[in-house]
Amino acid sequence: MSGRMYWRQQAVPVLVQVLCLCAASLYLRALGLTWLQLIPLAGAYMGGIVLWNLLHFLRKRKYFHKMAVLMESLDKKYLFPMVWKDADTWEEAGYYCLMKECTKSMLEETEEAKRLQKEYRERLETFVHDMKQPISVVSLIAGREKTQDNRAILLELEKMNHLSEQILYFGRSESSHSDFRIQKVDTGAVIRECLSMNKQLLIQNRVSLDIPEDIPKVYADEKALLFVLNQIVYNAVTYKKAGEVPQIAFSFLAAGDNKLLLHIRDNGCGISSEDLPRVFEKGFTGKNGRENRRSTGMGLYLCKKICDGLGIGLSVCSEEGVYTRFTICLSILTEK
Structure with missing residues (x-):
C-alpha cells in the first residue's frame, strides 16, 4: 500500500474536515475572537488530522504487509481466507467474511468440477475398453480370409484401435489421475x-x-x-x-x-x-x-x-x- 494511494483515498475526508475547521473559525471570529487567537487552535486541529492519518496509514501498511507475507508462504494461495484470522475492525471483519464465503464457494465449484471430470474420464475409459472387444472380433473375422477387402478392413481396424488409444490417453492426460x-x-x-x-x-x-x-x-x-x-x-x-x-x-x-x-x-x-x-x-x-x-x-x-x-x-x-x-x-x- 503506497502513501500516495492512501492520501488520495483520504482526500475527501480531510477536505471535509478542513471545511469544518474553516466554518468553525468563521463562527468563532464572529463571536469576537481575533485571527491571532484562532491560529493556535487551527494548527492543533490540523496537526491532529495529520497525526491521525499518519498513524492510520502505518497501521494499514503493517496490516497489508502481514497479509502479503502470509500469502507468499502459502503453496495454495486460494486457501488464504481459511488461514487468515487477523481482523480487528468491523470493516476488516466484513471483508474477511466476504473472502471466506467466496473461497468456500470456489472450493465447492472446484470439487464439483473434479467430480464431473472424474466421471467423464471413467465413462470415456469404459467406452474405449468396450470398443476394443468388437474391434478384436471383427479383426478375427476379417483375418480368416486373406482377400484385398479383408486387408483393407484390417487396416482400418488398426486405425480405429490407434485412435481409441489416443482418446483413452487424452482423457487421462486432462486429469490429475495417474495410473x-x-x-x-x-x-x-x-x-x-x-x-x-x-x-x-x-x-x-x-x-x-x-x-x-x-x-x-x-x-x-x-x-x-x-x-x-x-x-x-x-x-x-x-x-x-x-x-x-x-x-x-x-x-x-x-x-x-x-x-x-x-x-x-x-x-x-x-x-x-x-x-x-x-x-x-x-x-x-x-x-x-x-x-x-x-x-x-x-x-x-x-x-x-x-x-x-x-x-x-x-x-x-x-x-x-x-x-x-x-x-x-x-x-x-x-x-x-
Whole structure:
C-alpha cells in the first residue's frame, strides 16, 4: 500500500474536515475572537488530522504487509481466507467474511468440477475398453480370409484401435489421475508388440524395418511406452515420402548414469525447421499436418505429456525431406 494511494483515498475526508475547521473559525471570529487567537487552535486541529492519518496509514501498511507475507508462504494461495484470522475492525471483519464465503464457494465449484471430470474420464475409459472387444472380433473375422477387402478392413481396424488409444490417453492426460505403473520392461518385446499392432499398416505400405537384437531391459510403464512407440511408428508411415520405400530403424545407445537412448528413425518427409520446436504443442499440426487433413496435432502432444509424467526424456531431430529421428531416454535395468 503506497502513501500516495492512501492520501488520495483520504482526500475527501480531510477536505471535509478542513471545511469544518474553516466554518468553525468563521463562527468563532464572529463571536469576537481575533485571527491571532484562532491560529493556535487551527494548527492543533490540523496537526491532529495529520497525526491521525499518519498513524492510520502505518497501521494499514503493517496490516497489508502481514497479509502479503502470509500469502507468499502459502503453496495454495486460494486457501488464504481459511488461514487468515487477523481482523480487528468491523470493516476488516466484513471483508474477511466476504473472502471466506467466496473461497468456500470456489472450493465447492472446484470439487464439483473434479467430480464431473472424474466421471467423464471413467465413462470415456469404459467406452474405449468396450470398443476394443468388437474391434478384436471383427479383426478375427476379417483375418480368416486373406482377400484385398479383408486387408483393407484390417487396416482400418488398426486405425480405429490407434485412435481409441489416443482418446483413452487424452482423457487421462486432462486429469490429475495417474495410473502409471513403473516396472521392469522388456524393451524388445514392447517394440515387437508395437509392430504387431501396426501389422497391416506396415505390410500394405511395404515398410522396411531394422530392429537390433538384445535391447537392454528398462524401468518404465509398459502400456505408456507402447503408446509412445505406437504413435511414433504410426506417424513414420503416415508421413512417408512419396516414391520411396518407407524405412523405420530402431537403435539404442547406452549413456551414462544407467540411461538408454532408444532411437526411432524414418526416411519420411521430415519436419521443417520452423515446425520442429513446436511438434509437442497441443493441437499443433504444422506444414505436414496441413497437407494431411486427418492430423489432429494430439499424438505427439500426448507422447510428450506421458513421458514428462514418467520422467522419461523425449526429443526429436529432423531434416525436411530427409529423415526424422525420435529419441526416448529410459532408465536401464541393471542386473544384480
